[in-house]
Amino acid sequence: MIILPAEPGLPRRSAAAIVVAAGRGLRAGPPFDEPKQFRLLAGRPVLEHAVARLVESGFFATIVVVVHPDDLDRTRQLLSVYDGIDFALGGATRQQSVFAGLDRLRDAAPEVVLIHDAARPFVDRDTIGRVIAAIEPRLAALPGSAIADTLKRVDAAGRVQATVDRTGIHGAQTPQGFDFRTILAAHERAAAEGRHDFTDDTAVAEWAGCAVRLVEGSPDNVKLTYPGDFERAEARLRMIDVRTGNGYDVHQLVPGDHVTLCGVRIAHDGALSGHSDADVGLHALTDALLATCGAGDIGTHFPPTDERWRGAASHIFVRHAVSIVRENGGRICNVDVTLIAEAPKIMPHRDAMCAALAEMTGLDAGRVSVKATTNEGIGFIGRREGIAAIATASVSYGEAGPR
Known part of the structure; x- marks a missing residue:
């Protein structure tokens, strides 16, 4: 107690x-x-x-x-x-x-x-x-x-x-x-x-x-x-203070058999390289949430030099960001993640991704969005050398703002 x-x-x-x-x-x-x-x-x-x-x-x-x-x-x-x-x-x-x-x-x-x-x-x-x-x-x-x-x-x-x-x-x-x-x-x-x-x-x-x-x-x-x-x-x-945070992340594709995106494992002919599970969607969302109360970024809380996070599931990072938002008196209004990749196809997994994000953030399904687009064959994403994500989160902090 x-x-x-x-x-x-x-x-x-x-x-x-x-x-x-x-x-x-x-x-x-x-x-x-x-x-x-x-x-x-x-x-x-x-x-x-x-x-x-x-x-x-x-x-x-x-x-x-x-x-x-x-x-x-x-x-x-x-x-x-x-x-x-x-x-x-x-x-x-x-x-x-x-x-x-x-x-x-x-x-x-x-x-x-x-x-x-x-x-x-x-x-x-x-x-x-x-x-x-x-x-x-x-x-x-x-x-x-x-x-x-x-x-x-x-x-x-x-x-x-x-x-x-x-x-x-x-x-x-x-x-x-x-x-x-x-x-x-x-x-x-x-x-x-x-x-x-x-x-x-x-x-x-x-x-x-x-x-x-x-x-x-x-x-x-x-x-x-x-x-x-x-x-x-x-x-x-x-009459509240609503903050909007943005996050961006990108990871390189290397030989492998799956990628993890927005908390969902997807079979693929490559893998995302990173210290954790390299889930670009959740990394971008973590940064977006932290940005709403000026709490740094994912590297501040989970530095890549810390062996505790090697291979870690990225939902840990999102849940940590959610707890920081709440400790500051915030209530998450909605989250939106855009995945940018030539492959794999995201649409077959979109519902599972939205459900995973809803569970991590405590939001209703209607307040969670996952979208996907390609890079039209242009640049490193177009050459299938990596996958990127952009995330946006809106959080209300009441009349007084974050604590």
């Missing part, structure tokens, strides 16, 4: 997170007939945005995502590009789903656990850090913000009955943080006594005798529920 770094106001402790994503609510509105956590936001499901924020915070070695049994397979595939993700099957209520996530963490037994709604895709690292810092053995932490609007009590017919005093009233957010053993015991007791009506995790803690401390939340940490929420979230994500 990861031990959190010593930061001002943040004690050293092990931490895990639970993301509650088992709900079936459809209040997000038509034409979306599936749970809101899977609705696309800037091309990616809301759930992935929420999980990515937790992963990128660097606070958690384990994140348990609690899902409906019907959604387990697609959620595993969706989040397969992130390290430290585990899964639990949710129950009929939110409380039961949280209990399932806590039970999944029983063996790991982190010191603290944060419980987060899958429908909150904009939680920030500072809020997470404040929650963690405030947790004590019998003291939970709740991020929230004061209510600025005047509050009215309204009857079923829409008539205002009274103005409600908003003094001391705050809107509760997630992630809510707890001492792991304390909140696990609270949920065990609630289940044993047949209490399944808690809709908020701090409410379970309060019922079990645990105090709750309010910490500063964030006005951006909104929960997406209704159609207008999604429209505003989509507009926010359009």
